[in-house]
Amino acid sequence: MPDSPAPPAVPLPTALEAPAGAIPAQAAAEDPALPLRQSTEIQGDILAGFKKDHVRLLLLAFTDRALARTWLDRLRARVATTRDVAAFNAAFRNRRQRMRGAEPQGLYATWRAVSLTYPGLTELVGGEPVADVPQGTTHDALRQGAAARKDILGDTGTSDPAGWLFGGPENAPVHAVLTLAADRPEDLDAAVAEERAEADLHGLTVVFDQPGATLAGERRGNEHFGFKDAISQPAVRDFDEADPEDPEHALGKPGTRVIPAGEFVIGHPMDNRLDPGLPSWMADGSFHVVRRLAQDVPGWWAQAADRLADLKEAGAVPADAGVEWLAARLVGRWRSGTPIAKSPDADVPSPPGSEADNDVSYADDLEGRVTPLFSHARKVGPRDGLLVRHTAPGPLTQRGALDGRRVMRRGVPYGDHFDPAAGSGHGPDSPRGLVFVSYQSDLVAQFEFMQRVWVHGENFPERDARPGRDTVIGGEGPVSFPAGGAGSDASVAIELRQFVRTEGTLYAFTPSLTALRLLAEGAIPPGGEPPRERVLSAPATIGLGAVISSGKARLRFQDRTGQLTVHDENELLRWSTEPSDLAVRAELRENGELILRDERNATLWTSGTDGHPGATLVVALDGDVLIRSAEGETLWHTGTAH
Known part of the structure; x- marks a missing residue:
């Protein structure tokens, strides 16, 4: 891409300044116990969340490097920080509480966020x-x-990237995702017009313009199938206040776990995962997923009616069960968000203005007799309903196993609600669905793992009778419906079709405010930061799928074979342990020993270096992987230096 002189500075319209009614950042309550609320580095949608009724995503392409850098330099002054958004959200929430759940008037803001695809970077x-x-x-x-990762995501058949509206091989490249969000549609329209003018001034083209908006009236807060959405968001350590009597859960939000910030923001503590070895300029950033999911509303509900008839014919459900009853089991909640785990027979909505019920446990329903194992809520949020494999049945702990799989969701519906009587735009062929948006610090370990293992895993959770795929977003196929209620162990196989279709997906990176400045200045050197030696101190756990790289040596814990392997910079295998699908974790113990363990904590392989407290595991720049004593002596190595 050619460089060209930057255009002369053009004053921005006054509407791009802080909107009327916005709460200035300095108005945020200073709380030293929640330092992330004061961050002016982390973009505001990641942890605080824009939480606006009207959203537009402008997918942009660069045509000139110098102009694109100038565009980014001007844009970064308008990007909302966590401090900005957290202060506004706190003021909004406090006013709504004083008004007993009514929407505050006169308190408005327009927010902006930007992320960059790999081609854009x-x-x-x-x-x-x-x-x-x-x-x-x-x-x-x-x-x-x-x-390129469509098989991992389950984007095959009608969801194949060949038919996508953006992000696919037939679509124009996308370099940047500009998110605009506002309380009022007129404010959003003004912001979109201004940002389009800025893009045009700097030679950017709009590849795709994706609108989104909260559904109106009694549908507010629901997605197009009619169910309340985004109930089980995680809380974040150092951003959300923990319950002093139960620090693993948020204060005043029963069932909401407090997750380490590093699961969503790079460079912060994580849940039992290792430093991914990303460049230093990526600190305080997050990986961004944008996904357009089309929903066939009449088809989905017609299927629920068809399958209910099948189940009644098989005698597998109560005689008085209706379509809503079955639909709630496919989702895992009633339309109001009430979990069927607590109210299996009828929808009992929470009082107006109160938080939706997120205090759900599956520990007493491990076989999914009440909340089916295939239900959407249970697939994407297994909570305490997973079993330890190969041992006596018992729940798997969430900390260290599931917390690190969570993502921060910021989705919004698009299109008019389905109601043919409402006129144009509301019929079965009108575009409608969900703009799924998530932030996470690891695309593979979080979003892709959830898609590959949880959503599309036909035997997740692992049981004798395979549960089947997620019944909302998991594609077509059979599921095992629990027949006979809580006291039975029978199941009936029913075949489900697919009524949610992927129409576009992007992976991007949401930089910190400092990284935006460095990118705008051209201060990040081409070729990236040079690889560095990686040193692990005990005690350390290497999770399945983890990769620790120094460039010439890439130490992996293979998630399919349970092997530790070393590959070189060309991905050629240089060393490995024997395959063992029982291996679930690798540990560097405080005695200096590297071991592979199964779920019973039995040792499957060892480096034989015990008796050396203070020893470290080193992935060296020369391609070797070794255990080094506290005195600097090599105790064990793979012999892969080259």
Whole structure:
């Protein structure tokens, strides 16, 4: 892409300034116990969430590097920070509480966020933005893009990228995603017009313009199938206040777990995962997924009626069960958001203005007799309903196993609600669905794992009778419906069709405010930061699928074979342990020993280096992987230096 002189500075319209009614950042209550609320580095949609009724995503392409850098430099002053958004949201929430749940009037804001695809980062940097990109890592997923990973995501058949509206092989490249969100449609329209003018001034083209809006009236807060959405969001350590009597859960939000911030923001503590080895300029950033999911509303409800008739014919459901009863089991909640785990027979909505019920446990329903194992809510949020494999049945703990799989969701519906009597735009052929948006610190370990293992895994959760795929977004196929209620162990296989179709997906990176400045200045060197030696101190756990790379050596814990392997910079296998599908974790113990363990904590393999407290595991720049004593002596190595 050619460089050209930057255009002369043009004053921005006054509407791009802070909107009337916005709460200035300095008005936020200073709470030293919640330091992330004061962050002016992390973009505001990641942790605080824009939480606006009207949203537009402008998918943009660069045509000139210098102009694109100037555009980004001007834009970054308008990007909302966590401090900005957290302060506004707190003021909005407090006023609504004083008004007993009514929507506050006169309190409005318009927010902006920006993320960059790998091609966009490459154009801004003028070369590769990351030097070391091992296979299987989150930066590998970012570089490949979502379309190339369609099999992992389950985007086949009618969801194949060949038919996407954006992000597919037949679509124009996207370099940047500009998110605009506002309380009022007129404010959003003004912001979109201004940002389009800025894009045009700097040679950017709008590849795709994706609108989104909260459904109106009694549908508010629901997605197009009619169910309340985004109930089980995680809380974030150092951003959300924890319950002092139960620090793993948020204060005043029963059932909402407090997750380490590093699961959503790079460079912060994580839930039992290792430093991914990303460049330093990516600190305080997050990986961004944008996904357009079309919903066939009449088809989905017609299927529920058809399958209910089948189940009644088989005598598998109560005689008085209706379509709403079955639909609630496919979702895992009633339309109001009430979990069927608590109210299996009828929808009992929460009082107006109160939080939706997120205090759900599956510990007493491990076989899914009340909340089916295939239900959407249970598939994407297994909570305490998973079993430890190969041992006596018992729930799997969430900390260290599930917390690190969570994503921060910021989705919004698009299109008019289905109601043929309402006129044009409301019929069965009108476009409607959900703009799924998520933030996470690892695309592979979080979003892709959820899609591959949970949503599309026919035997997740693992049981003798395979549960089947997610019954809302998991595609067509059989599911095992629990027949006979809680006291039975019978099941009936029913065949479900697909009524949610992927129409576009993007992977992008949401930089910190400092990283936006560095990218705008061209201060990130092409080729990325050079690889560095990686040193792990005990005690350390290497999770399945983890990759620790120094460039020439890539130590992996293979999630399919349970092997530790070492590959070189060309991904050639140089060393490995024997396959063992029982291996679930690798540990560097405080005695200096590297071991593979199964779920019973039995040792499957050992480096034989016990008796050396203080020893470290080193993935070296020369390609070797070794255990080094506290005195600097090599105790064990793979012999893969080259």
